[in-house]
Amino acid sequence: xxxxxxxxxxxxxxxxxxxxxxxxxxxxxxxxxxxxxxxxxxxxxxxxxxxxxxxxxxxxxxxxxxxxxxxxxxxxxxxxxxxxxxxxxxxxxxxxxxxxxxxxxxxxxxxxxxxxxxxxxxxxxxxxxxxxx
Amino acid sequence: xxxxxxxxxxxxxxxxxxxxxxxxxxxxxxxxxxxxxxxxxxxxxxxxxxxxxxxxxxxxxxxxxxxxxxxxxxxxxxxxxxxxxxxxxxxxxxxxxxxxxxxxxxxxxxxxxxxxxxxxxxxxxxxxxxxxx
DNA sequence: ATAAGGTTTCCAGTTACTGGAAGGTCAAGG
DNA sequence: CCTTGACCTTCCAGTAACTGGAAACCTTAT
Numbered sequence: 541x542x543x544x545x546x547x548x549x550x551x552x553x554x555x556x557x558x559x560x561x562x563x564x565x566x567x568x569x570x571x572x573x574x575x576x577x578x579x580x581x582x583x584x585x586x587x588x589x590x591x592x593x594x595x596x597x598x599x600x601x602x603x604x605x606x607x608x609x610x611x612x613x614x615x616x617x618x619x620x621x622x623x624x625x626x627x628x629x630x631x632x633x634x635x636x637x638x639x640x641x642x643x644x645x646x647x648x649x650x651x652x653x654x655x656x657x658x659x660x661x662x663x664x665x666x667x668x669x670x671x672x673x
Numbered sequence: 674x675x676x677x678x679x680x681x682x683x684x685x686x687x688x689x690x691x692x693x694x695x696x697x698x699x700x701x702x703x704x705x706x707x708x709x710x711x712x713x714x715x716x717x718x719x720x721x722x723x724x725x726x727x728x729x730x731x732x733x734x735x736x737x738x739x740x741x742x743x744x745x746x747x748x749x750x751x752x753x754x755x756x757x758x759x760x761x762x763x764x765x766x767x768x769x770x771x772x773x774x775x776x777x778x779x780x781x782x783x784x785x786x787x788x789x790x791x792x793x794x795x796x797x798x799x800x801x802x803x804x805x806x
Numbered sequence: 807a808t809a810a811g812g813t814t815t816c817c818a819g820t821t822a823c824t825g826g827a828a829g830g831t832c833a834a835g836g
Numbered sequence: 837c838c839t840t841g842a843c844c845t846t847c848c849a850g851t852a853a854c855t856g857g858a859a860a861c862c863t864t865a866t
Contacts (some may be wrong), residue, residue, distance in 0.1 A: 543813070544812070549722065553854090554812095555854070555855060556853085558814090559853075559854060559855090573861085574814060575862080576813085576814090578696065581797075587800060589799045591799075593784055593798065593853090595773055595777060595798075596770075596773050605798065609795045609799065614790055615787065616786055616789055616790065616794070617787055617788065619784065620786035620792070621780060624778060628780055630774045631774060634767055637763055637766055640729050644760045644763065645757060648753060651712060651749050652748045653751050653753035654748065654749060655750065656749055657746055657749065658749065659741075661753065662752055665725050665738065666717070666720075666721050666724075666742065667721070667724060675844075687844090689822085691846095692823060696822090701839080706831060706832085706845095707831085708845080709844085726822090731822090807866100808852090808865100808866085810863100810864085810865085810866105811850090811865105812861100813855070814859100814861090815860090818855100818858105819855085820854085821843090823850105824851080825849085825851100826848090826849085826850105827846105827848085828845100828851100828860090829844100829845080829846090830844075830846100831843075832841100833840105833842090835864100836837100836839085836840105
């Protein structure tokens with residue numbers, strides 16, 4: 541498989557696949573012409589990476605998951621630990637964003653949004669008036 | 674005010690303040706010794722930036738907000754537009770993260786997390802094809 | 807032979823900083 | 837006056853995870 545084939549199969553851009561090779565996530569074979577020659581396993585690995593990335597795992601987490609995936613003797617507890625920690629970070633991020641959202645909503649709601657120059661949003665940012673949160 | 678003073682007052686690291694000068698968000702005066710000399714207005718501006726950044730506005734949005742803040746004739750509607758768009762992005766991000774969270778929760782819950790090697794998390798990431806090798 | 811399109815490498819840019827090196831400045835103590 | 841230590845300065849490099857583009861090579865079809 542050439543890179544465009546594996547790109548179509550895995551859903552990852554060719555650029556990304558080359559980058560993944562650069563950082564050692566995949567090691568496709570090379571043909572005589574220097575072209576990368578991807579096996580079905582390479583394609584599978586890349587699909588795995590694509591799914592893990594789309595779930596928000598970092599590249600380093602993906603590297604860990606991939607090595608766990610390829611280690612037939614690993615304990616599922618190891619995988620669960622990686623995922624659970626990631627889950628916690630997601631939950632934290634959601635909470636943080638919800639706090640931001642409610643602060644901004646308060647500011648936006650208070651702003652009359654017309655042609656007059658006085659604006660509670662800017663006043664809030666300037667720190668003169670009480671900011672919620 | 675030297676940079677460490679304005680850093681303390683604004684809550685921003687000195688490095689960040691220098692960076693903000695580099696990209697033209699602030700233009701502090703310079704003393705004969707080459708040291709930056711921040712006015713109270715500079716400090717105020719930096720506090721404004723700090724608050725806007727902590728609300729998740731990008732640097733470019735901060736630039737816009739700052740120019741709106743310093744334009745006494747701007748309409749509050751202009752500010753509201755920036756904030757409302759940002760709010761929408763936050764809401765989208767929250768939704769996306771919640772979807773990730775529930776997918777990941779499903780995977781984590783199904784994983785028994787013991788010493789056995791079979792793991793629903795990895796199987797979920799791998800798709801339907803099964804294990805490598 | 808030529809044209810189109812796929813592939814290669816390498817370099818630069820993105821966001822918003824952060825760390826560190828090398829060197830100039832300032833105030834205090836001896 | 838000299839030293840020490842805390843500041844300050846600039847510049848270079850690196851972070852995460854790609855993305856865009858240039859220049860050149862390879863393949864396929866006409």
